Amino acid sequence: MEAIAVPSAVDNFLKRWKGNSGSERSNFQSFMRDLCTLLDLPLPDPGEGDTSQNSYVFERFIASPRVDGNTESRYIDLYRRDCFVLEGKQTGKQLASRSHQNAINAAVAQAERYIRGLPFEEVEHGRPPFIVIVDVGNAIYTYSEFTRTGGNYVPFPDPRHFEIRLDDLHKPEIQQRLRQLWLDPDKLDPSKHAAKVTREVSTKLAELARSLERSGYDVERVASFLKRCLFTMFAEDVELLPRESFQNLLVDIKDRNPEAFPHAVKALWDTMNAGGYSERLMQTVKRFNGGLFKNIDPIPLNAGQIQLLIDASKADWRFVEPAIFGTLLERALDPRERHKLGAHYTPRAYVERLVMPTLIEPLREQWGDIRGAAETLLRQGKDAKALQQVQAFHYQLCQTHVLDPACGSANFLYVALEHMKRLEGEVLGFISELTQGQGVLESEGLTVDPHQFLGLELNPRAAQIAELVLWIGYLQWHYRLNDRLDLPEPILKDFKNIECRDALIEYDSREPELDDNGQPVTIWDGISMKVSQTTGELIPDETGRATVYRYHNPRRAEWPKADYIIGNPPFIGASTMRRSLGDGYVDAVRQVFKGVVPDSADFVMYWWHTAAENVRKGNVQRFGFITTNSLKQTFNRRVLEPHLNDTKKPLSLVFAVPDHPWVDVNDGAAVRIAMTVGMAGEHPGQLRQVIRETSSENREARDVQLSQRAGKLFADLTTGANVASAEALEANEGISSPGVKLHGSGFIVTPEESVDLGLGRTQGLEHVIREYRNGRDLTQKPRGVKVIDLFGLKAEEVREYYPTVYQWVRERVKPERDQNKRATYRDNWWLFGEPRKDWREMSRGLPRYIATVETTKHRLFTFLNAEILPDNKLINIAIDDSAKLGVLGSRIHVAWSFSTGSRLGVGNDPVYVKSRCFETFPFPIFNADQSAIIGSLAERIDAHRKRQQHEYPSLTLTNIYNVLEKLRSGDELTDKEKTIHQQGLIAILRELHDELDHAVFEAYGWSDLEGNLVGRPGATTPLPDKPADQAEAEEELLMRLVDLNKQRAEEESRGIVRWLRPGYQAPDAVQTAVDIAPKAAAATSEAVTSKSKAAFPKAIPDQLRVLREALAERSYTTENLAGLFKRKPVKSVEEGLQSLVAVGMAGFDAHTQTWYSM
Template identity: 45%
Template sequence: MYVTLEHLKRLEGEVLDQLHALGESQSRLGLEGETVTLQQLRGIELNERAAALAELVLWIGFLQWHIRTFGNASVAEPVVHDYGNIDHRDAVLAYDGVVPMRDAAGAVVTRWDGVSFKVHPVTGEQVPDEAAQVPQWTYVNPRQAVWPAADFIVGNPPFIGNKRMRDALGDGYVQALRGVWTDMPESADFVMYWWQRAADCVRFGLTRRFGLITTNSLTQTFNRRVVDRALAEVGAGGEAGQAVALMLPNTQKSGAGLPRPVAGKLSLVFAIPDHPWVDSSDGAAVRIAMTVGQRSSTNASGRLLYAVEEQVRDDGEANVKLIEQAGLIHANLDLRINTSGLTELVANRGVAFTGMYPLGQGFVLLPQDASKASAGNDEADVLKPFVTARDLTQQNRHAFVIDFWPREEHVVRRDYPALYQWVLTRVKPERDLNPVEERRRNWWLFTRPIPPLRNALSSLRCYIAVPRTAKFFSFQFVSPRTVPDTSVVAIASDDSFHLGVLSSQPHLVWARETGGTLEDRPRYQHKLTFNSFPFPSDDTGLTPALTDRIRQLAEQLDAHRKARQAAHEGVTLTGMYNVLDKLRSGEALTAKDKLIHEQGLVSVLRTLHDDLDTAVLDAYGWGDLRVALADHTPAGAEARAGAVETLLERLVALNAKRAAEEAAGTVRWLRPEFQLRQRGGDQASIETGDEEAEAAHAAAPVAAVAPVAKRPWPTGLPEQIKAVADVLTHTPAAQGLADLEARFTARGRWRERLPVILDTLEALGRARRDAAGWRAA
């Protein structure tokens, strides 16, 4: 704000100087006596001390300018006025007060403070101290905060990711926030609440422009949904319209017949997708994005700046070289491809998954620990190889993971006592203090076991794994027994044709463009990147001979990399691809690079990729792009950039063509037998999203349901899943939880498992949820 004040006063001076040069004064403009003052700068700050300091700094800046312009004698008493420029309050959540949160019995709800640990008496390791509790708070009358009227909104909101919000802000705050911002996806980061409000103020005409600094995860799917919606929406705006109406002048709020604002079109007129930054809260180096939005009648062109070179100075700051392009800026902060216009193809669904999330380091065993935890070979079915992104890109730890899913606790204790005790002493202390009740209750199981992924892998000889976040996306085959961590995307295919296409330039370019970034590393988003990617087929020029060629090259590529890593312990995929990058660009190799080049046979790796790229481009019928795409030298940069843009345009067009085919009933399945079996074989009505058939089904009258005899609740989880699926299949009416509970008899807490079973059936394509309840899919 201090900098803004300086610029406003400078602009004021320039205007007055120009008027003077023309022989005029402010009166000519009808602005006699008007001047820029502190009252034109408003702010909201949660920290009371920071709010007071910000207002004081503004006064100091204003007085400095005043004395420079008019001298000391012109300063009137009192020197500082309390204009109340900076509101000391929350910027996104208003409330009347906070009171301790209480449970059904009236006891105060507490949770572990997140920082206090103690030594476990058995393992000697640090575990959460359950005695270190902090109270949770209920927010009284929570509502969206109202912002002061402003022509321009600028800000640098707090960088708190959605997964850290409860730890940083408290359960009560997050519940209240999400309860009143019902249009905001729960996956969105905290900063997106500021972005949404600023965008709404601009769309409804209350503000001319906004400019915000956010983390560069703005371009990732979980945040990009907010940007997508803001750029697409035109009209009254539902919740957004109601919230913005609170900011109207009082006369317009209460005046009968006065028009309410209608949302217009929002355009991004300036953006930097990725830029280095130092977080003011803790001094950490982060990556940020900058966006400026304004209201326009059509899609307005904007200025997009890319960082192409960064040099870190001795003081920790960075000199950044930027290049500028102009055009329509999409939600992914790119001019070339509008990811919000892509269609997730039915042909690709149910094949790619984010890996599993154990939630507890005690589940993971390094080779030296496996013998300590295990009692023998009879535990091999639950002690499985485990792979993380780092295992794929760096040196593989050859770790194992204890995977008890889907066994009940008493079964685990009876059949695997040694591993049960290992998890009991190393996982349960942490899970006991988790704020999510289901994670506490099922402490011996992964928090994300992903049954559909397990099902998809069950009949394969191997599957494809790729790091979710990495400088280079290196797709590779792994054993079907290997459990992929949540940092890995698992693609349930053992077809080396798929491995080859995924490892080629068409898909790698697509992945970098659609996936966003985490910090400065590309991110692989399996839903947006994989599910929307159109594989080559007979309509693009794919022949049996080309299919065999791609398979052979993919197998050679996978075998070559694994052989070099097996022969030389220090060779990693990151190291090999760093050297390959230098070879392609013509950069001189260092002594370390030369060693990796020799041990990894990187020039051989280059020829394999070149041949694979040629074969895949031919399979698409796009051989005209081969030479330009293969030239990574500085001299060929312009031609390659043009070829990349053309490649993306063709892939987007092919995505649209495939979506139209699927709507007409033709699906080019990746794993036809498996995918059709999962979806009951009904390609037209289930997989193409036939809206008319869906509407007819929803509108059909529901027949009266005859009383159904209760059945015993099965003891095993697979049998429980089948029993619930049977009820849905044979019941035409939608079923709520109470309806399903009434169809079974059992003792204990079996009802608590129903929501998880229903979610599993939905993921498997066996159930669907609508406003009335659950139905068979």
């Protein structure tokens, strides 16, 4: 690696600065300018009056947040946007001393606080990936957080090498590292380089696997052989074998005698298994054992195949990324999966986003308490007790078990292992400081290692790969932390930590399910693919079959004991479980979980329930799962609610991301998921919401920016207004329905085909061939199609009265229906799959009805004529009252629908779930004038849109409202958008919507909220990044709607129902008029019963924990904080607070004499 600075320049720099003991403030900026000059870096810019222009300056102003809601004026010593926050110190302390380490810890905590205080425009593309601490005259310390979402900053590149002493500036690699940190910090992210290496290696292995399979070797034998080869390559790169020894052996065999390959490799692997002297390598080889090198039978290779192995061995296996290697290796070794090798994999950054709050953050909090306790004991002169506390934590860390009950190839487990190894490195560093280097030796066996990472996996090959991934990851980190691998033998141990079995059920036996002819029932195996003859794309190969089994005496599977549970269970919806898993298995699972997991729940919810149950029983500390983003929908929420609402042993969600991009490991497809972390007891949680997604240099991931809110998290993964608690109202019952579900495209006909079938000539056919609309017809350009609706007719009647229609449907629908498993669909082939008898009843006699598209970017409501038959993707409301249309189309109802509904698809579009969005919604109580005004405005909006679309047929509602949203946000329109603006007369439409919103707010009596909502963006489509005043007003609006829902539900319990369509819903009932006009929600003051004070804990770590938790709520003086506890332990509280400051977990404001959380 080429040096940037010549040695003489480095010497001059060291002569000027090394050991300099002057004033921090006077020396820091001079030191940094000289360092930039030495490394040929740009010098910081002069500061501007406009702070937003200060992208690279000394003394960058920020308003740093405090937990009490206040802010402080602070100045970052040196700031470079998208690169780092740098804090300068001149400690004057001896390097590696406790006081020096405390000063560095405090500086890191301060820098993290500054990062949290950066304004939005500074973190538009994520938070700075680095924190740099400069101890002027001594050293530079680097900390990284490459997800750039505000997680933990950890020593970079690892706890052993994050300190750069000034003498290290002679090293070219250190010079290059600092330059990249300044100029392109993301290139220092090791996972990005590792991902590239890992892809290349996997591709070479796949090529060799294909070659061996073509030679006739069994797939399993090939996979086993290649796994041994790749581990041997890894072993030589981390010097468990002599460097390049295996590579040189391969070259020698290829050049001299390829036929000797199996004998030579077997000899090497036999020696690796047992340990001993290798004649081939002329060296003593460590004993590996662990099962990997048992029963070996190397495959003979020709020269070309050996060359493929040589090519793979040239990769630097030290930098293979275990977090993705397992997935790619599984694809490379399985011929049925190999076509996915170029597909996307789950990015490491996404995995970390769940691992950190589930496992690492609580462990680091515990470590902070222990460090603080040690500081207290050291100040008291109790050095031995301080060491004992830290060693006890290390022992606990090495006994902490993590379980992934659907581990696949162990990507979650590996990321957990890596971060626990990082933490262990910090702990061992502390022990070394306390013992002058005579701390715990890993060779004694006390270390974080694979035995702590447990997995359940049904696929045998994936389970074997998972074990291999964990060992490679462990050995990589051991090598990085120690610069060598001096491990006790055997190197590999057969911990049996990955179990190949079902995670949900156990059973006595199983037998194939038989059909009526006594033949085994089979289903598509979910893996086999073939090339489509028409499109050339891969499609399911139905000849690849899997047997369906019937299970005898199924029961709940017991999970291994663990402290934390984490994972990504299978994404299978309730409706597709039988097709994917077979009737016998699904019946067994549902039988076992009957009464606790409803049949309507997705497959993943069986894992979620089991983990939640373990946490609530005290068996597990936390669990974190990836689920589909339908988690908050009603059918899945029924699993969450009993756990969250239990009054005796509740579960709390302490972290949630309701909607996040993801990559499905099975096929590389982009999907949307939710993340949840559960903990026993009543605790506030962190709600993270995606507010921006942008494409990334890493093609696997999108750069995701998250907002953060704290508070109690509800079952619908929200905080603030508990919309999940809203009850369905009787007043809204029985008047909404999805449209018909065809189950056969042959029912759809063009106008020309309708004429050919007799429309206009055959009497009564106008009632059979009807106008038809689906979601795209409403939001995009209408197709102009019709549909054959034979509801109410028998097949014989259709054949007699409408023979041409009968033949059309028989030829185009019946063949498809004959293959359907459901008898009702198969036998009633001439009828729609779901003809919606209830909808036909509720809409009878209406001249029109209200419709909205179930899943769409913009939530819009419109009138459809009664002659139009709606599709299943339309949600329809059997009301022809324009005032009700106006309320539904108002900002108030749309906000409610976004909060109570769901999201779907890669586009993350809102889903209108009628049971939650409509049936729970409390309508206002109109007077006659309000009803007339709202109804008139709704009619004018509906007519305006239809008129302009009729005049300009290419004009779509989606385009109209995209432009309206842009107008509201103040963005400049493109030429195309200006044309849409003119054609749609969108300025007029905007006025009409604003007037409608004003009228509806007035009808509710909530005009005080108008100013921050009406006319603002986000009225028809979700606005992730709302201004604070708008977000606060929306939250208040939702809370008022929840309160009004409860008020209406209470009325209905007393028999007072405010029917929306009383003539249909309750023709014999009398609409009771009760004067309870809605009022703006007022803050109610309740007498707060003072709780009895708690005793201050005796153990120092527990003392620090309760102090830390108190400061997380607000700032305190010492006296006030001590007053929270019995006997007011001022001295102990003061000592504990000083310890929290020493380890960077608290700060002290000398002006107000208050302590605050960092």
